[in-house]
Amino acid sequence: MASHSATTASSLTSAAANLGATEANATTTPRAPKRTKLHGRAFYESIGSPKYIVAPMVDQSEFAWRMLTRSFLPADEQHKLLCYTPMFHARLFTEAPKYRDSHFQPIRGPLTADSPRPDSPDYVPFLDGNPEFDRSLFVQFCANDPAYLLSAAKLVAPYCDAVDLNLGCPQGIAKRGQYGSFLQENQELIFELINTLHKELDIPVTAKIRILDTKEATLKYAQNVLRAGASILTVHGRRREQKGHQTGLADWEYIRYLRENLPKETVIFANGNILQHADLEKCLAATGADGVMSAEGNLSDPGLFARPPAVGEEGREYWRSKDGSRGGWRVDAVLRRYLDIIYKYVLEQKPPVRRPLFMPGDDVAWLEEASSTSFETTQANDDSEGPARKKHKSANGSASTTTTTTTTTTAASSSSSSSLNTTNNSNNPHLDKKALQTSPNLVSMQPHCFHLLRHFVTHHTDVRDLLARARNGSEIGKYEAILSQVERKVAQGLLEYERTGGSSFDVDVLETLYQETEDSKDDPESSAQARRENKRPWWVVQPIIRPLPKEALAKGALQLSKKELKAQAAKKAAGGGGDAEATVASVFGSKEKEVKKTASEEALVPVQGQNGGETAVESLETTTNYPKSELVSG
Known part of the structure; x- marks a missing residue:
């Protein structure tokens, strides 16, 4: 224990040194006074008792995505949504300014220990944690060293509501770095990490864990985390081994067990099995949790947390089937919202003036015009921006190379407009084109669009190819070209649905899924029921359902x-x-x-005992008593 304390003291010295001399030289920058620090349920109630939570996701729960998710909620309900930042690496966040500034941007310019705090007259909020539109916000770190974790947490504390410790990441990189779920065998270190923040920070600390092999072991784990000082406990109802093709179902019964065996004042968030809006209340009822968190479900449908519009009030953004049994946000509507948020907050320019989203019955002249114009991607574009062109055998057996042909609807869609619109930005003194190349909001655009358009691009591979070339959001013209294609194809899909009286989807797609469900209705290890219940036309955002x-x-x-x-x-x-x-x-x-x-x-897994000492948790059965859930991912 003495050697561990010595190591911690040494790490504290090292971490402090890595913050640079700026802190020592600070003489004029006013420091924020200590906040009134609340804990547990009192803290939870102070931020509005949010029921819905956007999960921390590596490079995927960044500012623009949080804003997109919030945009679907009425203004008077947005306080019910709590958002987490992506997971940050505590040591890199402390030591590497470039890493820090390319991941967290609460102010313009570099973030240091001497950056203006919210109570300073020099404080000008930028994106992350902006009090006007990006709260409530928790910042999550992965760490295995209390000193680095504390140093990183102190940098972000003025600009967020709490700091969260990641104890759930199951990926190989976490195993190599010894963080995330690979700390769960070291309960003493987990206690020290959380307790250090609990004692030293002006804001609360929270933690996110995965379940262990037994309910009893998971309870001991949760008790250790709470005893260390965590104000909120998020529980992902899957074990560390449940990832990739072995992801399977999250076990809500484990979370219910924690709810029933932890003190009533404990604030618990449940995570896992959220595919659509209706699953949110199912999860709350099944687990007894205070809030429910979604990761993959939110990535597939950022409107997940919003109540669907009433029948007859769908407007142009929401689609509902003819029989009223299915509905969802249209992909062209979601993509428009996303790009407009990028324009407004990140590029700091007005979004383009756009025509209203198409609905059957509207004038189709623009569709005919769009179909009459096309452009070919050049050999130079293929060589510099995308994979080599595929070779197809001609009728005589010789190989011929083809280029991708796509249609455009506006001048903004042409290849010549694939860089930033510098005209609109010429009067913006803050815009730094170089910084935009590493903006977390622009770097994340391509993976977000692939997630949103996952079902769409299986039907329209030309859009997939365009998206593969649009690597960075700073090339906003490329995303405008993609949006133009998406809008046109959605319009065509809607017209076909109307022309066939709905059979283009209701019959051709659903009949197959109904048969699959019938064939496997007695099999608890089949995802057919979930696929059937969540299936929507390709022009609607929908979850990605993994096979069990x-x-x-x-x-x-x-x-x-x-x-x-x-x-x-x-x-x-x-x-x-x-x-x-x-x-x-x-x-x-x-x-x-x-x-x-x-x-x-x-032998035994060491866990902090109720009196602060170590107890031993024996391994019990690993089977779950929650096989009937029809939810597969999220």
């Missing part, structure tokens, strides 16, 4: 390890079930046995 592990295995997306193959062979030799049954049982049965064996070999 059993389905991934059957499709070959999930492979057995040598150990699992050996277990399968042994079971088959002993007269086990049929091939399919043996395969599935060997994967998931051996996984459970593997967990038990590891626990017995490593």
Whole structure:
């Protein structure tokens, strides 16, 4: 313990030194006085008792995305939405100014220990944590060193409502760096990380965890986090191993168990299995949590937290099927909103004047004009911006190279407008084109658009190709070209839906899904029901539903390890079930046995006891009692 304390003291000295001499030289910059620091439920109520939460996502819950998500809520309900920043690396945030300034922008210019605070006359808010439109906001860090975590937290504390510790990241990079969910075996360090912020920060500290192998172990884990000083506990109802093709279902029963066994004043957020708006209330009812957090569901549909419009009040942005059973935000409407937010807040210029979104019954002259104009991507564009052009065999067997042909609807869509509109920005003294290249809001645009348009681009690969070339949002003209294509194709899809009386989707798509559901209605490990319930036309934003592990295995997306193959062979030799049954049982049965064996070999998992000492948590059953959920992702 002494050596650990010495290491911590050394790290504190190092982290402080890395902040630079600016702090020591500060003589005139007024410092913000200590806030009235609230804790637990009192703090939660002070920020409006938010029920809905945008999850922290690496490079994906940045300012512009948070603003887009908020834009779907009525102004008087936006206080119900709490947002987290993307996960930041505490050491890099402390040591590397470029990393810091390219991820968190509460003010213009570099963020240092001497930057103007909100109570300073020199304080001019910019984007992240802006009191006018980006609150409530929690900033999340991953860390394994209390000193670096504290140094990073002190930099952001003036511009947010709380600092969150990531204890849930299951990715390989977290394993290599020993942070996120790979700290859960070191409960002593987790306690120290949280407790350091609890004691030293002017604002509360919160934490996000994953469940462990048993409810009892998860409860001990949660108690340790709360005892360390966490004001809010977010629980992702999946284990560390549940990722990729093994993601499977989140177990809401574990969260309910925590709700029933932790003090009533404990504030709990539930995370996992949120695919659509209706799932929010289902989750709250099933878990008893105070709020519900969404990650992937929000990425697929930023309007997820908003109540759907009433029948007859859909307007131009929301689509509803003819029988009224299905609805969702149109992809062209969501993409428009997103680009307009980028223009207004990031590029700081007025968005282009746009025609109203198309609805059947509108004039279609613009569609005919759009279809009559086209441009070919040049060889230079193919070589410099995209992958090599595909070669197709001609009728005589010789290889010929084809170029992608797309249509445009406005002059803004042409390849010559793929850079910033410098005319509109010429009078903006703040615009720094170089800084825009690394703006977190512009760097994230391409992955966001791929997520939003995931179902759309499977039908329109030419738009996918355009998006693949639009790497950075500073090339805003390319995104205007994409929007033009999306608007035109959505209009055509809506016209086809009307022309066929709805059968272009209701019959051609849904009948297949109904049959899949009927074939697998007694199988708790099938995602067919979720696919059917969440399926929308390609012109509507909708969740990406992963196959459950059993389905991934059957499709070959999930492979057995040598150990699992050996277990399968042994079971088959002993007269086990049929091939399919043996395969599935060997994967998931051996996984459970593997967990038990590891626990017995490593003996016990150290967890802080109720009196501050260490207790031991034995490994129990890893099976879940929540197999009936039809939710697959999120």
